[in-house]
Amino acid sequence: MSFRAFSKRATIVSLFLGVLLAGSVAFAWWTASGTGTGYAQAATPAALSTLDVSASTTGDLYPGGTGTLTLQIHNPNSYAVTVTDIAAGAGAVTSGNAACDAANTVSLVAPLSGLSVNVAAGGNTAVLTYANAVQMSYGASADNSCQGKKFSIPVSLTGLNS
Amino acid sequence: MHRPFRASVIAPILAGVLAASAIAFAGNIGVHGGVMAEKATRHLRIRGHVDHLFPGHGRTYRVFVRNPLDVAVEVHKVRAVVRRGGGPAGRCAASNLRVRTWRGVRRVPARSVRPIRLKVRLRRRAPTSCWGARWPIHYVARSVHR
Numbered sequence: 001m002s003f004r005a006f007s008k009r010a011t012i013v014s015l016f017l018g019v020l021l022a023g024s025v026a027f028a029w030w031t032a033s034g035t036g037t038g039y040a041q042a043a044t045p046a047a048l049s050t051l052d053v054s055a056s057t058t059g060d061l062y063p064g065g066t067g068t069l070t071l072q073i074h075n076p077n078s079y080a081v082t083v084t085d086i087a088a089g090a091g092a093v094t095s096g097n098a099a100c101d102a103a104n105t106v107s108l109v110a111p112l113s114g115l116s117v118n119v120a121a122g123g124n125t126a127v128l129t130y131a132n133a134v135q136m137s138y139g140a141s142a143d144n145s146c147q148g149k150k151f152s153i154p155v156s157l158t159g160l161n162s
Numbered sequence: 163m164h165r166p167f168r169a170s171v172i173a174p175i176l177a178g179v180l181a182a183s184a185i186a187f188a189g190n191i192g193v194h195g196g197v198m199a200e201k202a203t204r205h206l207r208i209r210g211h212v213d214h215l216f217p218g219h220g221r222t223y224r225v226f227v228r229n230p231l232d233v234a235v236e237v238h239k240v241r242a243v244v245r246r247g248g249g250p251a252g253r254c255a256a257s258n259l260r261v262r263t264w265r266g267v268r269r270v271p272a273r274s275v276r277p278i279r280l281k282v283r284l285r286r287r288a289p290t291s292c293w294g295a296r297w298p299i300h301y302v303a304r305s306v307h308r
Contacts, residue, residue: 001301015273031306032229033205033206034227034304035301035303037209037300039211039297040211040259040296041297042213042249042284043294045293065170138258162218
């Protein structure tokens with residue numbers, strides 16, 4: 001390579017780098033980046049509650065028989081929920097009569113599953129009824145004091161946000 | 163003969179060094195302290211958070227862009243990088259949360275703050291461990307001087 005050719009190449013490289021320099025300075029002057037932090041937080045769900053869960057409101061329970069479960073569900077959350085399962089909850093079934101309560105005769109026949117009950121955000125369902133969902137047991141435990149009583153049954157509700 | 167040869171060699175090297183410095187300056191890479199530290203504190207600042215998210219639902223929330231510079235800027239893009247979250251129910255992957263990148267033009271006058279709305283959505287099938295979780299978010303904005 002002759003000195004003249006080398007010098008020409010050096011000049012071109014110098015010009016290119018000079019343009020790059022000017023462009024970079026202009027870019028630095030013209031743009032402004034920014035950063036910052038924040039967070040997103042998911043809601044903590046509140047438990048569904050029931051306004052009324054009772055059995056035998058129509059007086060259809062008798063020892064050895066099954067009756068209708070009625071309930072109304074309240075959703076305190078800010079989003080709608082679909083209830084899919086209803087099972088026996090913690091606590092005792094009560095009737096308002098100590099002798100009847102001690103006999104402990106009424107229970108759910110089986111958990112109710114595969115349901116699709118929509119509960120609006122902050123709303124209540126209509127009164128739901130499930131026929132043959134509760135039962136009264138036979139024998140000595142079926143106390144006469146239970147006649148004509150309305151039983152309050154604790155239930156556990158399972159649902160999904162919808 | 164010897165003198166122009168040296169000039170031809172030194173000139174591109176000098177130009178190269180200057181160009182590299184300018185690129186580093188523009189990109190804020192590999193430089194710490196001094197002028198760069200002062201410049202870094204003068205960049206746009208973005209703050210914003212959102213809460214009460216629940217699976218399957220999207221929300222719009224505001225982030226605030228603070229311009230500490232003496233000139234107005236036009237923000238063209240705000241991107242949110244979500245980190246892994248955690249809460250009372252356990253850890254929750256960042257992939258469960260989607261924050262859409264904002265693109266547009268929002269003028270932020272000198273030494274002032276303007277809001278930009280971002281859309282966020284918690285995945286419908288987010289696991290139970292995501293309930294009550296908090297995800298740190300890092301915002302990155304692009305803007306030009308106006």
